[in-house]
Amino acid sequence: MAATQNVEDAAQLTIQEVSRLSGLSEPTLRYYEKIGLIDPVDRDESSGHRRHDPAAVRTVEALGCLRATGMSVQDMRSYLGHLAEGGGEAAQLRDLFLRNAERVDEELERMRIRLRYLRLKADLWDARERGDLEAEHRAVDALLPVMRELR
Numbered sequence: 617m618a619a620t621q622n623v624e625d626a627a628q629l630t631i632q633e634v635s636r637l638s639g640l641s642e643p644t645l646r647y648y649e650k651i652g653l654i655d656p657v658d659r660d661e662s663s664g665h666r667r668h669d670p671a672a673v674r675t676v677e678a679l680g681c682l683r684a685t686g687m688s689v690q691d692m693r694s695y696l697g698h699l700a701e702g703g704g705e706a707a708q709l710r711d712l713f714l715r716n717a718e719r720v721d722e723e724l725e726r727m728r729i730r731l732r733y734l735r736l737k738a739d740l741w742d743a744r745e746r747g748d749l750e751a752e753h754r755a756v757d758a759l760l761p762v763m764r765e766l767r
Contacts, residue, residue, distance in 0.1 A: 628667035638680035
């Protein structure tokens with residue numbers, strides 16, 4: 617079954633199919649079911665294999681997107697809880713997503729510092745390879761504040 621399949625057209629999907637659609641591994645899907653993040657999944661009577669209905673697949677796809685952002689299981693649980701409560705939860709959901717956007721922004725800043733460090737180290741070794749003592753000193757001077765930021 618192709619990953620582009622319309623979930624509504626599917627009667628029941630296997631865990632492998634849901635894994636491909638959501639980007640979540642099969643062990644992660646089993647774990648999410650075990651901890652109650654997703655509802656217990658129906659089993660095929662003859663084989664005992666999990667069969668996910670379209671509503672469960674939509675939930676798992678949403679969880680796959682949330683996990684891809686680095687959202688915690690606790691925040692995913694909160695997200696699903698607010699959705700289940702109905703229409704008056706927009707402010708809480710907005711705040712949840714803004715909080716996570718701030719977290720990602722902080723991660724990006726840490727990544728930018730790491731990238732700056734790596735580029736400066738490359739500049740340092742390039743200067744050494746070329747025997748350019750002045751460029752080497754500039755690279756060292758630029759590295760010192762970045763090294764402090766890394767810690």
